[in-house]
Structure formats: C-alpha cells, structure tokens
Amino acid sequence: MAKRIGVIGIVIDDPRCIVDKINSILSDYGKIIIGRMGIPRHDTEVSVIALIIEGTTDEVGALTGKLGNLPGVTVKSALTAREAAAKGEKKND
DSSP states (O other), rough: OOEEEEEEEEEEESGGTHHHHHHHHHHTTGGEEEEEEEHHHHHHEEEEEEEEEEHHHHHHHHHHHHHSTTTTTEEEEEEEEEEEEOOTTTOOO
16 A cells, blocks of 8 residues: 655643553554654643654554544544655656
8 A cells, every 4th residue: 555645633632631642652653653743732731743644544544543532632634645655766756
C-alpha cells in the first residue's frame, strides 16, 4: 500500500487527565510521525498537537481512530493525494 504525507490535528480538553494515554499511542505510531508540535494552553485547559506524518491510509486511520476514541480528544487528518517516494527513490511528476 502506498504511503502518503499528511497532517493530523489533535485538540485535547483537560489534557491532565489523558496526556499519558495520548503519548503512549503516539509512541506506538512513532514510525509514521515525521514531526510533532504541541501547544499547551494552561489558561484554557486545552492543548493542541500538530503532527506531520507519512504512512499508509490504514496506519493513519488506525492512529486517528485510537486517538479519537479517547474522551475529550478531537482529531482531524488531511492526506495528500500524492504518494510519498521510497527512501532513495526520486518521485516523477
């Protein structure tokens, strides 16, 4: 199955209660995560995590499904239509 590059946005209500579970899931899918940025909003008790990912649609679906099933967690993803080139391979347009 082809790998695609995309982004995943995660919004967490009251992160103190769920952050360990989120980090555990993200660690399990670390092989498809290229970059991660987290913004804690202590004043509003909401945190936002942005992920840059490269994986198959099945991998991305499994990750977002597990995160989205956690209470107080909202997840949205967007994948490019273009397939990611394999390591060392140049993608022709």
